Amino acid sequence: MTVAVTPAPVDLTRAALSVRRRIVNRIATLAIALALLVALVPLALVTYTVVSKGLDVMSWRFLTDNIVNSPRRAGGGMWPAILGTLLITGTAALMAIPLGVFGAIYLNEYGKQKPLARVIRTMADVMTGVPSIVMGLFIYVTVVLAFNQSGLAGALALACLMLPVVIRSSEEMFRLVPDELRQASLALGARRWRTTVTVVLPAAISGITSGAMLAIARAAGETAPVVLVTAIVFRPEWNLLEPNTTLPQQIFNNASQPFAVANQRAWGAALTLIAIVLLATLIARFIASRYSIKER
Amino acid sequence: MTDTRISLTTKGGGVRADRLFRFSALAAGLLVLAILALILVTTSREAWPVFADEGLSFLTSKTWDPASNEFGALAFVYGTVIVSLISLLIAVPVSLGIALFLTELAPRRLRAPAVTVIDLLAAIPSVVFGLWGILVVAPALYKLYQALHDTLGGVPVIGSLFGTPVGGGRSFMTAGIILAIMIIPIITSISREVFATVPSSDKQAAYALGATRWEMIKGAVFPHSFGGLVGAVMLGLGRAMGETIAVALTIGAATQITPNLFAGGNAMPSVIVLEFSESTGEWTAALIGLGVFLFVITVLVNVLARLVVNRAEIRMKGAVA
């Protein structure tokens, strides 16, 4: 006959955990939370500074006047740079996005895991890491030396920077389209190209668009290639074959000047640029969230 | 046998359209390889005269004197290395912390806003960071540098790091700090992916043994993610080496090699953008040559990084399956 033995009471409270372990855990948790703050603080500071200093100089005239031809002088506006940014970035987008989507179609619909496709995929990733100054040098050596500095050269450089980004993000979107949709289309007697264009592409279009907008936002902020291949102008220039100027270039030029008026212009241009980039980013997120591919 | 003679063999436009479509898609994909090859070929050709003239001393000599056609880029290599190191030292712990926060700590409601913060940080153009750096951060840090110089400047050995700060604060240190802020997003995002592939069963096992959260992270998350994290850091390094504008504005544009972190210097991409417009002839070729070198090493670092990340992720997903 066994006698039931009641075990000694076990301490299940928090106090049972050794002090040292508790402290270490607490410190680690704090450090991790601190990390987020370290990222948050510069973001807040930059935004605050750009907005407050930019607003100081912002006005309708600032957005529509021509650029002063000497950094020492006060006044003037950024219209030529705004125009240049829109024209050059827009042209780059027109070149890079269709090519990028087509490249993504090859990678996901045809190439898949074949060796050539794997190489292209890896190289596209590598290409996203090529410094923008190198793209600028590339376009300088090929286009500018043959012709002249121009807005088009700037657009080409930006397109080279955008292409791999569009390819990879579009490929991800194509991958999300369920294979059953392709099978259904093929079973109805559609050819591969028609299946891709009428079923796969529409299904992925929202993700592709939002990815493209993010690539555009990044391209709009590029400075180094523009400095090298687009020269500078003070009046609005609509002809892409002529030199032009963009907001990032203006910021760069004005930032390194010792004159306070130049610095103020830089803040104004920065605010304008951030507004454009923010708009593109918000549109991208809106499209992505509203029209995302429904998971089946 | 039925009387309808159904044709199964219509050929025609359809097949040709399919082939054309596939070929166009392939051509677009090959464009990536073509551009990369073209970059290397065209820039090397343009820079060849300088390579031929200087030979290896292009990279080993620190005399950069355009007036007498002497182009030794060692000072810029040094600058790139120092600034990248500083930025990694700051950015890696912060990025890992953020990635851990997002995968392990954050309550559901905080996750999306935290990701937004990182996305916004990545969206800010580098020229804006440079502007902020040169006009706001550098002057503010100058006072800090002076204080550090006064207190630590005399200490043997490490005191040389804290030399006399250059006026205005534009220095290796400032550039490194600004750069750190800019590479945080990429290191964070890759680290997040890596942490997310740690099998939840391992984490549960650690908790089931009575581990605290930090002990679980040390025991289950880190060992699994080590390879991927190395890749993430390498990608951050690649980005840091190539960042041009923010560094150009904050590094001080001086050609010198010195251990003094508060002194001004120059890095490879920044010297190109700063000197390009006034350069001519062999000077331009030298800058292009610098660009070739920069291209080659960033491609190498990126290729290695991608291979490391891919292999680490394959190994982890294989372990789960």
Add this chain to the structure above:
Amino acid sequence: MSDFVRDLEGSVMATHDRPNVHIAAGRDASPVVPGTPVMELQDVSVFYGTYEAVRGTTLPVRQHQITAMIGPSGCGKSTILRALNRMNDLIPGARVAGRITYHGQDIYARDVDPIQVRRHIGMVFQKPNPFPKSIYDNVAYGIRINKIKGNLDDMVEEALTGAALWDEVKDKLKTSGMALSGGQQQRLCIARTIAVQPDIILMDEPCSALDPIATGKIEDLMHELSRQYTIVIVTHNMQQAARVSHFTAFFTAEVDSAGVRHGRLVEFNDTGKLFTNPDDRRTEDYITGRFG
């Protein structure tokens, strides 16, 4: 596999020559008058690379009748089905040996265009897969790409009626096809398939992702459809095959001397006969639940 055991009503097995499967009431056990074959399979095998996934399949597909393919998982039923409309072509390394003829023509002949084959032999899949388009555009898709002449609205309505879906969706043709219930989505996929006026409809376990009520509706639909089309259905549900089909093919998997599994056709017969008095002992074992 356990589905078969579950599906057998009553768990007590009768004597081994009286399998415990109920053939649908209303269908007598007398043999079906066989229709003319529209497709003939002669000793068909399907290879994936060097691996022979299924072998030795010889059977006819008879016009305006329903042929079911049953058997345990992994014995090649779906593989054979996909060979009939050359969907296997999409799998790299897939190869068909033997002869598959459609109205006397070998569909794997060199000059045959798979697109044309699929135009006449349609397919409904296991998981309903409507396009992320409107109901109308889903049904109209096949009509448009094959450039079938006629009034589009009428053809869409006819297809939806033929799939027993018209009444439920006629007021919301422009809404998304993916907003329908599972059973409705599958009927939409059927409507999409019959809109191109195929000769034969292949169905790959069309009800396995649906609830019993939706399943019942589709089984009723199959009877209707067989008047106009020829149907081949793969199903792992023996009861369904018994209820619905005129002819049944039973597949099984055998392991060869090297330990590799191959699928193989065991028996093809009139459904009534196969379920009450099968020719092959293996069929009988399967139907009585002794294995599988």
